[in-house]
Amino acid sequence: MLNLSNPQFVPILFPNDPLADDIATFTKAIGCSDYWAEVTKEYGVGSATATTPIQLSDDETLLPLTGALDDSVIQSWLSTQITAGLFGDAVSTQTVYAIFLPPGVTSALTGTLPQASCRDFHGYHSSFALHDASTSVSYVVVPRCDTLKAAAG
Numbered sequence: 001m002l003n004l005s006n007p008q009f010v011p012i013l014f015p016n017d018p019l020a021d022d023i024a025t026f027t028k029a030i031g032c033s034d035y036w037a038e039v040t041k042e043y044g045v046g047s048a049t050a051t052t053p054i055q056l057s058d059d060e061t062l063l064p065l066t067g068a069l070d071d072s073v074i075q076s077w078l079s080t081q082i083t084a085g086l087f088g089d090a091v092s093t094q095t096v097y098a099i100f101l102p103p104g105v106t107s108a109l110t111g112t113l114p115q116a117s118c119r120d121f122h123g124y125h126s127s128f129a130l131h132d133a134s135t136s137v138s139y140v141v142v143p144r145c146d147t148l149k150a151a152a153g
Contacts, residue, residue, distance in 0.1 A: 004138065006046045007031070007096045010087060013052035014061060014102040022102050024053050054087055068108045068116055071141070072101065075128045078139060083130065097139040106143045118145035
């Protein structure tokens with residue numbers, strides 16, 4: 001189980017993001033807000049900080065930026081970027097990569113109950129082990145949903 005006592009967000013932005021400045025402001029402010037303290041207290045998560053966002057260039061994106069990205073594709077991409085040292089220092093137990101998907105791109109969780117962002121949920125968080133199996137990577141995926149289009153029941 002991960003222990004995020006004082007997480008540090010590493011925001012990841014895709015090329016030409018019109019909300020880049022707003023995302024930088026948000027990620028720096030959220031971790032010390034009353035809201036953050038309230039929604040994380042039962043999990044033992046402390047105040048969070050944020051690095052300057054990583055602004056990807058077209059050459060660094062290496063993801064299809066249309067349609068839905070399966071979470072396994074996101075994990076593989078993130079693992080490759082981290083292993084290659086493209087996202088800065090080594091991963092710590094407090095690092096949380098915050099992937100802000102560009103407009104028009106959603107994410108999908110496959111499995112026994114397949115789900116899609118902007119339909120079944122907004123964003124999500126998860127973790128996985130790097131190839132060395134001893135390094136855990138925490139991450140958040142944030143799509144640009146106009147609204148949650150939940151299926152009518």
